[in-house]
Amino acid sequence: xxxxxxxxxxxxxxxxxxxxxxxxxxxxxxxxxxxxxxxxxxxxxxxxxxxxxxxxxxxxxxxxxxxxxxxxxxxxxxxxxxxxxxxxxxxxxxxxxxxxxxxxxxxxxxxxxxxxxxxxxxxxxxxxxxxxxxxxxxxxxxxxxxxxxxxxxxxxxxxxxxxxxxxxxxxxxxxxxxxxxxxxxxxxxxxxxxxxxxxxxxxxxxxxxxxxxxxxxxxxxxxxxxxxxxxxxxxxxxxxxxxxxxxxxxxxxxxxxxxxxxxxxxxxxxxxxxxxxxxxxxxxxxxxxxxxxxxxxxxxxxxxxxxxxxxxxxxxxxxxxxxxxxxxxxxxxxxxx
Numbered sequence: 586x587x588x589x590x591x592x593x594x595x596x597x598x599x600x601x602x603x604x605x606x607x608x609x610x611x612x613x614x615x616x617x618x619x620x621x622x623x624x625x626x627x628x629x630x631x632x633x634x635x636x637x638x639x640x641x642x643x644x645x646x647x648x649x650x651x652x653x654x655x656x657x658x659x660x661x662x663x664x665x666x667x668x669x670x671x672x673x674x675x676x677x678x679x680x681x682x683x684x685x686x687x688x689x690x691x692x693x694x695x696x697x698x699x700x701x702x703x704x705x706x707x708x709x710x711x712x713x714x715x716x717x718x719x720x721x722x723x724x725x726x727x728x729x730x731x732x733x734x735x736x737x738x739x740x741x742x743x744x745x746x747x748x749x750x751x752x753x754x755x756x757x758x759x760x761x762x763x764x765x766x767x768x769x770x771x772x773x774x775x776x777x778x779x780x781x782x783x784x785x786x787x788x789x790x791x792x793x794x795x796x797x798x799x800x801x802x803x804x805x806x807x808x809x810x811x812x813x814x815x816x817x818x819x820x821x822x823x824x825x826x827x828x829x830x831x832x833x834x835x836x837x838x839x840x841x842x843x844x845x846x847x848x849x850x851x852x853x854x855x856x857x858x859x860x861x862x863x864x865x866x867x868x869x870x871x872x873x874x875x876x877x878x879x880x881x882x883x884x885x886x887x888x889x890x891x892x893x894x895x896x897x898x899x900x901x902x903x904x905x906x907x908x909x910x911x912x913x914x915x916x917x918x919x920x921x922x
Contacts, residue, residue, distance in 0.1 A: 695807020744819020
């Protein structure tokens with residue numbers, strides 16, 4: 586009966602159940618090794634910490650599902666912080682125009698990457714790495730190597746404020762997640778991204794405008810990275826060259842992959858959100874235990890490798906379990922006769 590239950594869940598259901606179990610185990614281990622980490626206040630803080638990564642990973646998921654990867658998200662986050670704090674200079678009057686400008690810029694940078702990839706068949710790894718270098722050079726040139734300025738009080742509230750006990754940034758993530766999930770499930774533009782990763786040639790022959798859909802996927806990634814940069818900027822309040830960078834490139838890919846997303850169009854955003862939580866809880870646990878950055882990188886690499894291996898071999902495993910379940914059903918049928 587247990588095997589039949591898991592078979593009925595399907596690939597997505599099994600992955601989500603596995604992720605919830607992994608998250609539960611991590612929280613239990615954290616509660617045992619670091620007393621006090623299971624208090625509601627600490628759990629809400631961990632959830633708040635996962636917001637920028639979660640938002641970035643939502644955009645990264647669109648790219649991964651289309652068969653690509655975006656290595657520019659970390660630098661777009663930093664660009665948003667450096668330019669945004671300098672333009673705001675702590676003033677509410679300019680907050681909205683600056684926020685809209687930065688969101689537009691992030692979307693444009695992502696769209697340019699997608700357009701070049703779609704038009705030239707350049708490998709996404711190469712194109713987005715090049716875009717990351719361009720963006721980094723741009724904000725270094727803009728700031729003359731010295732970050733300056735501060736965010737407006739409004740953005741500060743969005744990044745660090747609370748509505749009662751609930752972080753406002755967490756509410757913003759829930760709103761963003763709902764909108765992006767709707768786009769991925771209920772719109773032609775969102776659903777077609779899955780087709781690109783699964784079989785680009787078949788998608789083209791079936792009438793899917795591959796070029797515009799690729800541009801759309803990377804534009805969403807750039808938009809989400811810029812949004813994450815705004816929330817991070819609101820939390821720390823000042824300009825900082827180390828706010829984004831390679832850490833968010835790696836962690837956003839890790840969250841998407843841990844969440845069950847593959848480069849052939851299989852996966853979903855719910856898994857990504859759970860993956861971002863798992864990455865954040867694991868990082869927080871290792872920090873509490875005094876594990877350095879080297880140990881964190883090793884552990885993260887091991888987790889990604891194991892999860893990919895699990896998802897890759899999952900279909901074979903479940904096929905064997907189904908074969909085991911069939912004789913059980915036949916036996917039940919004969920017994921009833």
